[in-house]
Amino acid sequence: xxxxxxxxxxxxxxxxxxxxxxxxxxxxxxxxxxxxxxxxxxxxxxxxxxxxxxxxxxxxxxxxxxxxxxxxxxxxxxxxxxxxxxxxxxxxxxxxxxxxxxxxxxxxxxxxxxxxxxxxxxxxxxxxxxxxxxxxxxxxxxxxxxxxxxxxxxxxxxxxxxxxxxxxxxxxxxxxxxxxxxxxxxxxxxxxxxxxxxxxxxxxxxxxxxxxxxxxxxxxxxxxxxxxxxxxxxxxxxxxxxxxxxxxxxxxxxxxxxxxxxxxxxxxxxxxxxxxxxxxxxxxxxxxxxxxxxxxxxxxxxxxxxxxxxxxxxxxxxxxxxxxxxxxxxxxxxxxxxxxxxxxxxxxxxxxxxxxx
Amino acid sequence: xxxxxxxxxxxxxxxxxxxxxxxxxxxxxxxxxxxxxxxxxxxxxxxxxxxxxxxxxxxxxxxxxxxxxxxxxxxxxxxxxxxxxxxxxxxxxxxxxxxxxxxxxxxxxxxxxxxxxxxxxxxxxxxxxxxxxxxxxxxxxxxxxxxxxxxxxxxxxxxxxxxxxxxxxxxxxxxxxxxxxxxxxxxxxxxx
Numbered sequence: 001x002x003x004x005x006x007x008x009x010x011x012x013x014x015x016x017x018x019x020x021x022x023x024x025x026x027x028x029x030x031x032x033x034x035x036x037x038x039x040x041x042x043x044x045x046x047x048x049x050x051x052x053x054x055x056x057x058x059x060x061x062x063x064x065x066x067x068x069x070x071x072x073x074x075x076x077x078x079x080x081x082x083x084x085x086x087x088x089x090x091x092x093x094x095x096x097x098x099x100x101x102x103x104x105x106x107x108x109x110x111x112x113x114x115x116x117x118x119x120x121x122x123x124x125x126x127x128x129x130x131x132x133x134x135x136x137x138x139x140x141x142x143x144x145x146x147x148x149x150x151x152x153x154x155x156x157x158x159x160x161x162x163x164x165x166x167x168x169x170x171x172x173x174x175x176x177x178x179x180x181x182x183x184x185x186x187x188x189x190x191x192x193x194x195x196x197x198x199x200x201x202x203x204x205x206x207x208x209x210x211x212x213x214x215x216x217x218x219x220x221x222x223x224x225x226x227x228x229x230x231x232x233x234x235x236x237x238x239x240x241x242x243x244x245x246x247x248x249x250x251x252x253x254x255x256x257x258x259x260x261x262x263x264x265x266x267x268x269x270x271x272x273x274x275x276x277x278x279x280x281x282x283x284x285x286x287x288x289x290x291x292x293x294x295x296x297x298x299x300x301x302x303x304x305x306x307x308x309x310x311x312x313x314x315x316x317x318x319x320x321x322x323x324x325x326x327x328x329x330x331x332x333x334x335x336x337x338x339x340x341x342x343x344x345x346x347x348x349x350x351x352x353x354x355x356x357x
Numbered sequence: 358x359x360x361x362x363x364x365x366x367x368x369x370x371x372x373x374x375x376x377x378x379x380x381x382x383x384x385x386x387x388x389x390x391x392x393x394x395x396x397x398x399x400x401x402x403x404x405x406x407x408x409x410x411x412x413x414x415x416x417x418x419x420x421x422x423x424x425x426x427x428x429x430x431x432x433x434x435x436x437x438x439x440x441x442x443x444x445x446x447x448x449x450x451x452x453x454x455x456x457x458x459x460x461x462x463x464x465x466x467x468x469x470x471x472x473x474x475x476x477x478x479x480x481x482x483x484x485x486x487x488x489x490x491x492x493x494x495x496x497x498x499x500x501x502x503x504x505x506x507x508x509x510x511x512x513x514x515x516x517x518x519x520x521x522x523x524x525x526x527x528x529x530x531x532x533x534x535x536x537x538x539x540x541x542x543x544x545x546x547x548x549x
Contacts, residue, residue, distance in 0.1 A: 038379060038406075316376065
């Protein structure tokens with residue numbers, strides 16, 4: 001019985017976290033965009049507008065569910081659920097701290113990529129179900145883009161898996177810090193198992209993973225439909241893309257999924273490339289910074305800080321770069337990112353065989 | 358190809374550093390100072406937002422905004438109503454039976470203003486009425502934010518006479534006119 005109680009508790013905690021994160025990200029996105037554009041952003045609700053996100057969500061909750069007459073009702077109603085649940089389930093396999101992971105799956109990474117692909121289905125359902133040309137166009141673009149970008153992202157991730165020799169994300173994390181049982185080499189030459197810190201992160205263990213991370217990061221932007229790859233929602237062309245017809249709580253769920261997706265892809269990147277929950281501070285001689293800043297509490301702290309930083313960069317990029325054209329997007333994915341990702345995979349193999357023996 | 362990628366990275370970096378510099382410049386807001394201040398155009402960085410109802414840009418005391426009439430100085434000459442291009446000023450005058458006082462610049466007032474309405478919803482803020490006014494009693498003030506729930510409230514009534522007073526004055530004028538007419542007729546009859 002307790003068994004099931006834990007399940008429910010963990011699921012609730014994760015949902016509460018995604019909801020809170022969405023509110024926080026909403027506020028910070030509005031503030032960051034405002035500051036970048038020399039504006040103030042929300043200022044009226046609460047001190048410095050801190051309660052703005054809550055006001056927004058209350059507004060959303062009060063709104064009516066509108067289903068267009070010509071819509072395919074079943075698809076239309078199911079789509080936000082499918083979109084959100086697929087992202088939400090992705091959180092199940094992510095480790096938060098040493099020994100703290102909702103589901104320690106041996107195929108964790110594979111599971112996440114599989115479950116995230118279902119989001120594409122939800123988006124297509126939303127676009128088709130709305131029976132609206134803009135929604136359909138947006139969802140078609142979204143699907144084309146997400147499926148294309150999963151290839152460079154997947155291959156970049158595989159190059160990490162080849163280095164880490166595990167698909168279990170908890171294992172991948174452990175192998176990037178002082179808790180590792182194997183020896184770790186900084187740039188393949190300097191033994192840093194006892195030093196830890198940022199020196200033991202995957203991108204520093206094998207420097208070609210920096211390139212892999214850049215590829216993964218760009219592809220992850222495209223996968224969560226963020227600018228400069230936001231052609232599926234392109235406000236100026238498609239009036240919002242696949243979620244034009246949604247209102248109220250259903251729209252809130254799509255929004256929730258979008259922001260949770262940002263956090264999820266950021267967190268996967270952090271786990272695979274940037275040391276996961278490991279402390280960035282190295283042990284320097286007698287000053288055992290890495291040792292002092294490890295543990296469950298610290299683990300959660302570091303992974304949150306790192307992921308927030310990645311999300312902040314995502315927001316920063318969104319408010320800087322203009323949107324790509326569809327053909328540019330596709331040629332960039334297939335002609336630039338995919339070959340580079342293959343190159344990374346090749347180097348990973350050679351690195352594993354030649355240097356990490 | 359490599360050149361292209363490098364160019365892309367360079368331009369992306371340029372854009373990102375530009376937005377980042379704006380992000381950090383947003384630590385301070387520009388001060389709310391009037392345009393007459395010599396530093397007005399020197400404030401190039403920082404947040405430009407003026408939080409309007411809380412902060413206001415100072416405007417000159419006699420800005421070109423809402424009209425105001427100082428009725429004590431008005432001689433009801435009707436010039437402003439005549440020059441108004443959109444006919445937003447509506448004046449109804451009653452001749453006084455005798456001089457009723459002086460304005461602050463010494464002009465004698467001989468007319469009562471039974472009605473002095475300015476429809477600010479029609480006003481186009483050209484300022485012509487303030488130029489023709491001989492006693493400078495109609496002026497434009499620095500009040501620019503007046504919104505009303507009803508369009509009728511946009512008609513500002515400046516006349517300080519009540520309807521009864523106006524009626525009384527009208528009767529007095531009619532009486533005087535009648536007396537004069539009678540006197541005139543009497544004079545005419547005497548002549549013939």
